[in-house]
Amino acid sequence: xxxxxxxxxxxxxxxxxxxxxxxxxxxxxxxxxxxxxxxxxxxxxxxxxxxxxxxxxxxxxxxxxxxxxxxxxxxxxxxxxxxxxxxxxxxxxxxxxxxxxxxxxxxxxxxxxxxxxxxxxxxxxxxxxxx
Numbered sequence: 001x002x003x004x005x006x007x008x009x010x011x012x013x014x015x016x017x018x019x020x021x022x023x024x025x026x027x028x029x030x031x032x033x034x035x036x037x038x039x040x041x042x043x044x045x046x047x048x049x050x051x052x053x054x055x056x057x058x059x060x061x062x063x064x065x066x067x068x069x070x071x072x073x074x075x076x077x078x079x080x081x082x083x084x085x086x087x088x089x090x091x092x093x094x095x096x097x098x099x100x101x102x103x104x105x106x107x108x109x110x111x112x113x114x115x116x117x118x119x120x121x122x123x124x125x126x127x128x129x130x131x
Contacts, residue, residue: 009053010046014039018050022062026069026089030062066090067103074112081108 010018018035035058036046051057056064066088073084085096085108100108 007052008049010039010049015050015053018058019054019061022065026062026066027087028089030089032058062089063099064103067100070096070100070108071104071111074108075115077112077116081112084108 018038021035021038022030032043032047035050036043039046041049047058050061054061070084070088073079073087079087081096082093085093088096090096090099097107100106100111104111106114
């Protein structure tokens with residue numbers, strides 16, 4: 001008799017509902033209780049099943065989504081780091097910088113400097129190579 005049980009996960013529709021909600025509300029504070037309520041679960045049970053479904057705990061998933069969105073904003077030099085941090089839901093620019101460095105390995109201004117260098121044309125009109 002096979003006594004192994006499958007690891008419980010959230011149904012794909014519920015994962016999609018939560019991830020879409022996160023994407024639409026990155027600029028706001030997102031609490032575990034709020035995300036769990038979207039799929040009618042207790043916060044503990046939701047967090048456990050979300051991690052089993054995505055491979056990432058809910059809080060870490062939200063941080064990574066915020067950093068991904070911030071990376072796109074950093075390509076726009078007219079936005080300050082402080083403005084970008086607010087647009088992606090960080091309370092302070094210093095918390096944003098710490099989280100960005102932890103996820104990407106470089107500070108937001110370092111990322112921006114690398115991105116701007118990549119976009120600069122070479123003398124022959126091609127993209128500038130990073131060395």
